[in-house]
Amino acid sequence: MSSLPHGVAGVHALPSDHHDGPWDAVIVDPRVKERLLATAVLVLRHGRRLAGSAVAPHGLIVLAGPPGTGKTTLAQGLAQAAARALAPHGATTLVEVDPHAFPSELLGESQRAVSRLFREDLPELAARRPHTVVLVDEVEALAVRRQSASFDTNPVDVHRATDAVLSGLDALRAQRPGTLLVVTTNFADAVDEAFLSRADLVIRTELPSAEVTPLIVADSLRELAAQWSELTPLAENVAVHEKVGRLLDGVDGRRIRKTVHGALALRLATAADPALLTAEDLVEAAEETAAEAVRRA
Ligand SMILES: Nc1ncnc2c1ncn2[C@@H]1O[C@H](COP(=O)(O)OP(=O)(O)OP(=O)(O)O)[C@@H](O)[C@H]1O
Ligand SMILES: [Mg+2]
Structure with a gap:
């Protein structure tokens, strides 16, 4: 056209x-x-x-x-x-x-x-x-x-x-x-x-519930794992999803996804090679998002 x-x-x-x-x-x-x-x-x-x-x-x-x-x-x-x-x-x-x-x-x-x-x-x-x-x-x-x-x-x-x-x-x-x-x-x-x-x-539409938040974390990690298969264990680690999810309670879906992606950019090493992403990176990124959410509230 x-x-x-x-x-x-x-x-x-x-x-x-x-x-x-x-x-x-x-x-x-x-x-x-x-x-x-x-x-x-x-x-x-x-x-x-x-x-x-x-x-x-x-x-x-x-x-x-x-x-x-x-x-x-x-x-x-x-x-x-x-x-x-x-x-x-x-x-x-x-x-x-x-x-x-x-x-x-x-x-x-x-x-x-x-x-x-x-x-x-x-x-x-x-x-x-x-x-x-x-x-x-x-x-x-x-x-x-x-x-x-x-x-x-x-x-x-x-x-x-x-x-x-x-x-x-x-x-x-x-x-x-x-x-x-x-x-x-x-x-x-x-x-x-x-x-x-x-x-x-x-x-x-509403903010994700406490049950849904870890599922969004998991889905975001699965997306990354589709590109970097080394991240599959992290994408399947329910305990990590729940821990990160608890920190992100009350955060909207976009922020949750951005937090997972943002975890790749906390360190130069993970930015250069996302396969190196760890649970600790995710937790740190989630803590940052949670602190920011508190500041804004
Ligand atoms: N419940 C949810 N589950 C999974 N992902 C979500 C959820 N809510 C939002 N997202 C993700 O957040 C991102 C932003 O979503 P979207 O743009 O549809 O939100 P919106 O409600 O239209 O926001 P806005 O009002 O700012 O336009 C998308 O990547 C979407 O997949
Ligand atoms: Mg919109």
């Missing part, structure tokens, strides 16, 4: 092997993934048939929660997991919307641009393949005023952003029932009012 419509960051045909990974990378209660996948499949496969009925889905899934809790990863993984499940019935288009493409300084103009995106560009893209997933990551960015002095997000802006998306969603649904919109946001508070009534599913 030559050029993308304004506000569209990417268009992908799914399923595609190199989109495997995200879905398995996020460790959550399996029921969360089951609900996500079931909702996606119902909308994508039967949305058209249900259109107009009292039970017609809106085609909206919201992932809300604190930073680093897997919202973006889950949303991307969901598109691929749904595409795999639906592959016998045809391919899926994943459209990634760039919310930063609509600066709110140009209020009227950016509203028109959002409107054109939902009323013209997305319906056109959705006509290409039997199934379409539209991902709006960090929806609050859509109408955030970017002042150089402050990056604070005003809840009023969040509501304006969500309003623009919700009216766009209605337009899209009228033209292309069965299109699935997946939206992520850090602003859980804005979700209730703006989204709850229309969302077919709201998932609130």
